[in-house]
Amino acid sequence: MSFLDVRNIDVSYGDVQVIFDLSLKIEEGEVVSIIGGNGSGKSTLLRTISGLMQAESGEISFIGKPIHKMPPEDIVEAGLIHVPEGRRLFSLMTVLDNLIIGAHNSRARGKAKVAETLAKVYELLPRLQERQNQMALTLSGGEQQMVAIGRGLMAQPKLLMLDEPSLGLAPILIKSIFETVRKIANQGTTVLLVEQDVKHSLSLSDRGYVLEHGRIALEGPASQLLNDPHIKTAYLGI
Numbered sequence: 001m002s003f004l005d006v007r008n009i010d011v012s013y014g015d016v017q018v019i020f021d022l023s024l025k026i027e028e029g030e031v032v033s034i035i036g037g038n039g040s041g042k043s044t045l046l047r048t049i050s051g052l053m054q055a056e057s058g059e060i061s062f063i064g065k066p067i068h069k070m071p072p073e074d075i076v077e078a079g080l081i082h083v084p085e086g087r088r089l090f091s092l093m094t095v096l097d098n099l100i101i102g103a104h105n106s107r108a109r110g111k112a113k114v115a116e117t118l119a120k121v122y123e124l125l126p127r128l129q130e131r132q133n134q135m136a137l138t139l140s141g142g143e144q145q146m147v148a149i150g151r152g153l154m155a156q157p158k159l160l161m162l163d164e165p166s167l168g169l170a171p172i173l174i175k176s177i178f179e180t181v182r183k184i185a186n187q188g189t190t191v192l193l194v195e196q197d198v199k200h201s202l203s204l205s206d207r208g209y210v211l212e213h214g215r216i217a218l219e220g221p222a223s224q225l226l227n228d229p230h231i232k233t234a235y236l237g238i
C-alpha cells in the first residue's frame, strides 16, 4: 500500500459531480504535482483528502489507515496537512501567532517542540522572523504565502499538500516559493503540490497527474509529462 492511496473517488457539490472515479498514489518522500486549469477539481480533491468534504464513493488511505470517514482534525493528527488556496491567514494576528496556530496537534504541541519547529521554519523562511511581530495583513502576497506554508510546517506534516502556492504572485516570488517547496522536500517531507504553473511544478516534482474536468487525463514521471505533446500545447504554450 502506498503512503497516500486515493482509490476511485467520486465527489459532488449537491447534484453536480466534479470528481469522477479518480485514483492516485503517493509514495513516502515523493513530490507529486497535480496540474490542471481553473475549475478542473484540484481544490475539491485536496479538500476531500483532508476531510473537509466527503467522497460519495471510493476510499482514501494514509500510511495504511483509511481516512475517508475521519473528521479533518483526525486527519491532521495523522500528519496530513493542507495549506489551502488563498492563504487563509488570520489577518489581524501577528505572523508569529499565525505560525503557532499551525502547531495545534499532539505531534506538534508543547513549548519546547513549538520552539524547535519555529526555529526550523525561520531557518527556511528567514523573512518570517524579521516580520514575526507584524500583523499578517501588512505583508505582501508572497510573504503571506510564506506564512501559510510556515504554518503548515508548524504542524509537523508527514505529507504536506499545497494548493496553488504560486497563485497571484510576481514571477520572482513564484521562483522563491518553488525553491522553498524544493527545500521542504529535500528535508524529507512528502509533498503533494497542486498548481496551474505547470512548468515550475513539474520541474521540481518526481511525478505528476493532469486533472481535466475532474478526471485524471494523464499521469507519469514529471520529466515525461514536461515533454508530452498534449501538455506542451495545452499547458506550456509551446
Ligand SMILES: Nc1ncnc2c1ncn2[C@@H]1O[C@H](COP(=O)(O)OP(=O)(O)O)[C@@H](O)[C@H]1O
Pocket: 013, 018, 036, 037, 038, 039, 040, 041, 042, 043, 044, 045
Ligand atoms: N463550494 C462549491 N459549490 C459548488 N460548486 C463548487 C464549489 N467549489 C467548487 N465548485 C465547482 O467544482 C468544480 C471544481 O472546482 P475546484 O475544485 O475549485 O477547481 P480548481 O481548484 O481546479 O480550480 C468547478 O466547476 C467549480 O465551479
Ligand SMILES: [Mg+2]
Pocket: 042, 043, 044, 085, 163, 164
Ligand atoms: Mg483551486
